[in-house]
Amino acid sequence: MEIKAADVMKLRHATNAGMMDCKKALQEAEGDFDKAVDIIRKRGLIVASKRADREAKEGCVLAHAEGKKGVMVSLNCETDFVAKNENFINFTRQILDAAFANMPATKEELMAIQIDGRSIADQIAEQTGVIGEKLELAYYGKVEAEATIAYIHPGNKLATVVGFNKEADVQAKKDVAMQAAAMAPIAVDKNDVPQDVIAHELEIGREKAREEGKPENMLDKIAEGRLNKFYQESTLLNQAFVKDGKQTVKAYLAGVDKDLTVTGFIRFTLND
Numbered sequence: 001m002e003i004k005a006a007d008v009m010k011l012r013h014a015t016n017a018g019m020m021d022c023k024k025a026l027q028e029a030e031g032d033f034d035k036a037v038d039i040i041r042k043r044g045l046i047v048a049s050k051r052a053d054r055e056a057k058e059g060c061v062l063a064h065a066e067g068k069k070g071v072m073v074s075l076n077c078e079t080d081f082v083a084k085n086e087n088f089i090n091f092t093r094q095i096l097d098a099a100f101a102n103m104p105a106t107k108e109e110l111m112a113i114q115i116d117g118r119s120i121a122d123q124i125a126e127q128t129g130v131i132g133e134k135l136e137l138a139y140y141g142k143v144e145a146e147a148t149i150a151y152i153h154p155g156n157k158l159a160t161v162v163g164f165n166k167e168a169d170v171q172a173k174k175d176v177a178m179q180a181a182a183m184a185p186i187a188v189d190k191n192d193v194p195q196d197v198i199a200h201e202l203e204i205g206r207e208k209a210r211e212e213g214k215p216e217n218m219l220d221k222i223a224e225g226r227l228n229k230f231y232q233e234s235t236l237l238n239q240a241f242v243k244d245g246k247q248t249v250k251a252y253l254a255g256v257d258k259d260l261t262v263t264g265f266i267r268f269t270l271n272d
């Protein structure tokens with residue numbers, strides 16, 4: 001049936017829920033205003049809209065990898081008490097499982113996936129009403145490679161997924177995933193660092209050298225040297241291996257298999 005814009009606005013004013021949520025509720029209620037209000041209430045959308053300005057800084061970060069694919073999600077909430085609740089963790093795991101099964105391209109596509117006949121977006125809004133805290137799907141990422149591994153740091157606040165160019169020893173893969181978790185690299189190798197980041201680091205290097213009183217004709221060379229140090233600290237393959245600081249991650253992998261390397265990774269934390 002046709003839903004009039006005036007009725008949608010009336011429901012919005014009564015519930016403060018979103019326009020599309022109001023329209024869907026009216027359609028489901030076949031135009032019955034009171035039933036539509038009940039639908040909005042049952043889905044927790046009134047509470048969700050009232051909490052839209054709250055900050056969801058706590059939460060649960062989970063990851064899963066198997067075969068040639070891996071995914072990660074972070075469902076955020078307002079308090080650590082809720083983040084540690086088993087029902088909340090299980091709900092996050094349901095979203096993770098849906099992500100792994102479907103491998104959506106974006107977070108928006110993930111939100112549209114249905115679990116038990118309802119979209120993840122609707123279920124998050126409903127849980128906001130049930131729990132009484134703002135919930136937010138803060139992060140979704142995926143990795144596809146010849147081999148993958150996931151690592152979740154104890155406490156569910158930090159996780160990584162790493163992709164490799166070929167299958168390898170599980171412990172070696174786990175070592176690299178833990179390295180990415182602990183050392184927070186920004187890229188796999190120096191060739192993967194965005195050009196704007198490189199330009200920014202070079203400018204910082206020049207400014208620091210200038211402040212130190214170095215000659216103008218030496219600034220670029222000094223900045224390049226500091227950029228190389230940045231690569232060593234901030235790119236996964238060039239970092240010192242945490243378990244053996246005398247070698248890089250690249251050298252460690254070569255010791256496992258001379259052709260083994262990392263093709264990509266994702267990392268998310270609630271601790272930063």
